[in-house]
Amino acid sequence: MITQTTNTQDTDTVLHTENLNVYYGKFLALQNIWLDIPKHKVTAFIGPSGCGKSTLLRCYNRLNDLIESFRAEGKIFYYNKNLYAPDVDPVEVRRRIGMVFQRPNPFPKSIYENIAFGARINGYKGDMNELVERSLRQAALWDEVKDKLKQSGLSLSGGQQQRLCIARAIAVQPEIILMDEPCSALDPISTLRVEELIHELKEQYTIVIVTHNMQQAARVSDKTAFFNVRSTETGGRIGYLVEYNATEVIFNNPQQEDTKAYISGRFG
Numbered sequence: 001m002i003t004q005t006t007n008t009q010d011t012d013t014v015l016h017t018e019n020l021n022v023y024y025g026k027f028l029a030l031q032n033i034w035l036d037i038p039k040h041k042v043t044a045f046i047g048p049s050g051c052g053k054s055t056l057l058r059c060y061n062r063l064n065d066l067i068e069s070f071r072a073e074g075k076i077f078y079y080n081k082n083l084y085a086p087d088v089d090p091v092e093v094r095r096r097i098g099m100v101f102q103r104p105n106p107f108p109k110s111i112y113e114n115i116a117f118g119a120r121i122n123g124y125k126g127d128m129n130e131l132v133e134r135s136l137r138q139a140a141l142w143d144e145v146k147d148k149l150k151q152s153g154l155s156l157s158g159g160q161q162q163r164l165c166i167a168r169a170i171a172v173q174p175e176i177i178l179m180d181e182p183c184s185a186l187d188p189i190s191t192l193r194v195e196e197l198i199h200e201l202k203e204q205y206t207i208v209i210v211t212h213n214m215q216q217a218a219r220v221s222d223k224t225a226f227f228n229v230r231s232t233e234t235g236g237r238i239g240y241l242v243e244y245n246a247t248e249v250i251f252n253n254p255q256q257e258d259t260k261a262y263i264s265g266r267f268g
């Protein structure tokens with residue numbers, strides 16, 4: 001069972017990562033991660049390819065459990081509950097902590113069913129029409145699709161499909177939405193639309209976004225974590241957290257030389 005009643009951390013913290021190491025088999029992908037995700041804010045993860053941004057994001061809703069070689073040491077607290085405790089149901093974790101992926105991946109079903117399907121599986125007993133409309137409105141898609149709810153989700157444009165996926169994530173009423181490069185397959189106008197949406201959604205949800213686009217991190221996030229990767233003598237490549245701070249500090253006054261070099265485009 002996961003309860004939200006007590007909180008051993010700061011009350012503004014929804015996810016507290018403590019001394020996390022992540023392995024794929026013998027390969028150490030992330031080392032010694034300590035990081036707090038604040039409630040109702042947007043937190044961006046930036047850093048060069050392979051530094052473990054997506055790995056960490058997937059740890060937050062236990063999506064890595066589906067990878068056989070995956071192993072985590074350390075703790076991730078969702079309020080006062082360690083997400084990796086033996087009594088925690090990963091399916092329940094994924095309902096509370098939803099995910100939007102790099103490529104829009106609507107179900108090959110109608111727009112309506114894309115929203116209703118997950119809610120129904122989760123035992124939603126309320127008015128389904130109302131839930132579909134509310135979710136699509138929150139994802140800023142309702143006006144564009146309200147007259148064609150029976151059409152396939154796959155008939156929409158890429159940007160619309162991504163907003164449909166956001167609506168689908170919202171429909172099961174999560175508290176946190178994880179976004180793994182949600183705009184990388186979208187054109188600039190659709191990207192802007194999704195960025196505006198992220199800004200609106202943080203009033204109700206906590207958002208963590210992985211992005212390669214530093215302007216995007218600067219535009220949408222309140223806090224930014226910069227990760228880097230170091231090579232070991234034995235050929236390993238270990239990801240680690242370099243600096244975590246308010247986004248304006250990371251971009252205007254970074255405290256670490258590596259952060260300065262990365263945001264000024266000198267590496268990565």
Ligand SMILES: Nc1ncnc2c1ncn2[C@@H]1O[C@H](COP(=O)(O)OP(=O)(O)OP(=O)(O)O)[C@@H](O)[C@H]1O
Nearest residue numbers: 024029048049050051052053054055056067069237
């Ligand atoms: N399923 C997996 N099995 C084995 N190794 C993996 C797996 N997924 C990721 N890795 C390795 O873990 C390291 C971190 O990968 P991850 O995808 O988390 O990095 P990233 O910072 O998100 O990279 P990118 O920006 O290129 O998406 C990499 O060295 C990657 O090869």
